[in-house]
Amino acid sequence: MKTLTFVEIDIDTCALSYGVAPCTATLAGPNPTGTRKCFNTKATCQDRPNYSNAPVTLRFAIGTAYLVESGIDALPCIESVSLSPGTISLGENLGTRSSLSVSFSDFPWPDTGPGYDPYVTERPYDPFKQGSYWGKFRARQPYLRGKPIRIIRGELGQALAEMDTRHFILESFEGPSLDGRYSLVAKDALKMADEDRALAPKLSQGFLVADIDAAVTSATLSPAGIGNLEYPAAGIVAIGGKEICDFTRVGDVLTLVRGQHGTEAAEHDAQDRAQLCLHYVGQDPADIIADLFTTYAQVPAEYIPLPAWKAETGAFLRRVYTRLIAEPTAVNKLVSDLIQQGALAVWWDDKDRIIRLQVLRQIATDAAISMRVTFSPARCGSASSRTSA
Numbered sequence: 001m002k003t004l005t006f007v008e009i010d011i012d013t014c015a016l017s018y019g020v021a022p023c024t025a026t027l028a029g030p031n032p033t034g035t036r037k038c039f040n041t042k043a044t045c046q047d048r049p050n051y052s053n054a055p056v057t058l059r060f061a062i063g064t065a066y067l068v069e070s071g072i073d074a075l076p077c078i079e080s081v082s083l084s085p086g087t088i089s090l091g092e093n094l095g096t097r098s099s100l101s102v103s104f105s106d107f108p109w110p111d112t113g114p115g116y117d118p119y120v121t122e123r124p125y126d127p128f129k130q131g132s133y134w135g136k137f138r139a140r141q142p143y144l145r146g147k148p149i150r151i152i153r154g155e156l157g158q159a160l161a162e163m164d165t166r167h168f169i170l171e172s173f174e175g176p177s178l179d180g181r182y183s184l185v186a187k188d189a190l191k192m193a194d195e196d197r198a199l200a201p202k203l204s205q206g207f208l209v210a211d212i213d214a215a216v217t218s219a220t221l222s223p224a225g226i227g228n229l230e231y232p233a234a235g236i237v238a239i240g241g242k243e244i245c246d247f248t249r250v251g252d253v254l255t256l257v258r259g260q261h262g263t264e265a266a267e268h269d270a271q272d273r274a275q276l277c278l279h280y281v282g283q284d285p286a287d288i289i290a291d292l293f294t295t296y297a298q299v300p301a302e303y304i305p306l307p308a309w310k311a312e313t314g315a316f317l318r319r320v321y322t323r324l325i326a327e328p329t330a331v332n333k334l335v336s337d338l339i340q341q342g343a344l345a346v347w348w349d350d351k352d353r354i355i356r357l358q359v360l361r362q363i364a365t366d367a368a369i370s371m372r373v374t375f376s377p378a379r380c381g382s383a384s385s386r387t388s389a
Contacts, residue, residue, distance in 0.1 A: 002156035014040040015054035056115035093336035106180035109133040134182035166350040188348035195330030198297035201278040214265040227252040238326040240272035278325040316359035
């Protein structure tokens, strides 16, 4: 059997041409934006406001003598691939993340083709003699965290679409090392909800300008202009981590209804933080989890089949939930709380590239029963059986 292994990485590139409107970058005139043209990447862009993202897929392969027979274009520089499956924690939490580790060898590269240097023929150097593939890649693509990556495995004769494809999100990368190695680690998409990167509600930046006592019904926020930047016209705010108030806002001034949601009015000092609260009232857990993932963990909406989730909770849970979240809290913890309360299972399907949700429930009483019977060759008339549902 002739097997093939590919890894695909989606990288960001700019769709514009250097110095051609709307790109305003220039090497000439009294205010040049650079001393050489960019490489059409965000890290090298000289006109960030007009950067126009156009993702490109790069494909790599484990080098084999028969790779060229496949007719699939790929750079044969993969040295090793390690795939570790995750675990599903039923009714407890988000389980553990599946992981993909890939190591690549380094090599000279002409810098041609989609995703590489669009102005290579204008450079005053030979790309084969200046830098290496992964050295250039690392300098031009430092913003890889969270980018889609796929491992594709199949056999010679299969098209890419027929092969087994598993989807991950880039987590970290290293190299190129002194011995010419570049490596990366990817996780499943639920990694985006981890507490080191996803908090709900988001941390508010507004603080009280002056002290207030327990009777005051208005407060002014600093820095100036923060009200219009971060705070809605009305909502719920936690002041100093002690008191929760309902509010309406005009500019930087909050009109407060003190001591709400089980708290008491209290004195607060200047510079106490005014933290916006996140309030879910009578909502389907599917809607809450989807909002936590997309709004606060930046999980792409296409990863969440919300109609299927709601069909599941509507058929087998039939409950709504209310919660006030007064301080920034890890999204994975909030989702895990719902998983426990609703007896749910939530996991990443790396083949279909979606997050699945299921309500835990008993096996139906009319489930089919299968019987396996084994006969002993020593005693022709005896039999042992085992049934399973």
